[in-house]
Amino acid sequence: MFERIDYYAGDPILGLMEKYSADSNPNKVNLGIGIYYDENGVLPVLDCVKTAEERIADPIAPRPYLPMAGLPGHRKGCQELLFGKDAQILKDGLVATIATIGGSGALKVGAEFIHDWFPQAKCYVSDPTWGNHIAIFEGSDVEVGKYPYYDKANSSIKFDEMIAFFETLNKNDVILLHPCCHNPTGMDLTQAQWDTVLNVVKARELIPFMDIAYQGFGEDMDSDAYAIRKAVEMGLPLFVSNSFSKNLSLYGERVGGLSVVCPTVDETDRVFGQLNATVRRIYSSPPSHGGRVVDIVMNDETLHEQWVGEVYAMRDRIKAMRLKLKSVLEAKIPNRNFDYITRQNGMFSFTGLTPEQVERLQIEFGIYMVSNSRMCVAGLNTSNIDYVANAMADVLKD
Ligand code: LMR
Secondary structure: OOOOOOOOOOOOOHHHHHHHHHOOOOOOEEOOOOOOOOOOOOOOOOHHHHHHHHHHHOOOOOOOOOOOOOOHHHHHHHHHHHHOOOOHHHHOOOEEEEEEEHHHHHHHHHHHHHHHHOOOOOEEEEEOOOHHHHHHHHHOOOOEEEEEOEEOOOOEEOHHHHHHHHOOOOOOOEEEEOOOOOOOOOOOOOHHHHHHHHHHHHHHOOEEEEEEOOOOOOOOOOHHHHHHHHHHHOOOOEEEEEEOOOOOOOHHHOEEEEEEEOOOHHHHHHHHHHHHHHHHHHOOOOOOHHHHHHHHHHHOHHHHHHHHHHHHHHHHHHHHHHHHHHHHHHHHOOOOOOOHHHHOOOOEEEOOOOHHHHHHHHHHHOEEOOOOOEEEHHHOOOOOHHHHHHHHHHHHHO
């Protein structure tokens, strides 16, 4: 009966995690999945989260179903983080926000919404992008295309080509953008470049869909949201999916949000209603535990401040690892330019290694990175960085 079912080849990122766990090499290093490990190689529980957990546990409360849109405090937390605490559009009620099952859940609900209400729209993603972007939109029967983004030869952005491409798109086509810490390349647009992109979006009446999974890991909470806030300032309709997996270190709790910025209150109500309907037919309502943590941390001034400090400490440690990696590699291979490592932002570095070199790192050294050459810099620490740099130098030299 099920013989005709295709085998699943596995996910290129999540599958690496399983391979890494099964590897018996005592020196193995996990630089595959986008997870932040601390200086001791441990997945941290943030102090602000510990406090929130203590409050949730005392007393242990009943667990009713949440509303389809999730907890109001979770939704408010998403809105203030993305748009700014005092944003006028929030006061004016022009943002429909639902709490979602991680950033992936937000993308899925958004993709379904686009499929239902903008059936002609195609969705364009950066070349390259996070693989699941393509899978999620195609899974909702939205046709996906790619726009030029990364110039491998020069480790830079093909900005002019990208803009020229956007100029060819049709009204209501969706462009999926990464406001900060581009996944997988780590190469971000400057603020001036964002202005140019958004002018084209406005002129051609495109729909920007901004996926922000690393807010706080680039420059800071506000600068990382520049593109979002600029789009709002320009009066553009806008979809934003956000994730708390990385910046609250709540990966397994699956907490995120989907926000849609609308021109009028009436449209906001309509959109909010349809987002609820979409949630109902996929998973009914979100789980409550992670949402309660988000609610507590985002809405308690002291915890919020503590949280921002904890995110910046993670950001700074990653930046220090970039500097160190660059300097060791430069010393080992002086005729090669490694500037890209410190020009990239967030958790990832697109190293430019060939798939064969990536495979050698895995087989010979137990060092795991994604086959497209993406390294999670957040998996480096002072104990493993020399080992990794030496191994990289080895495979680059041969
Ligand atoms: C990543 O890109 O590694 C993360 O976003 C985790 C994932 O689900 O792929």
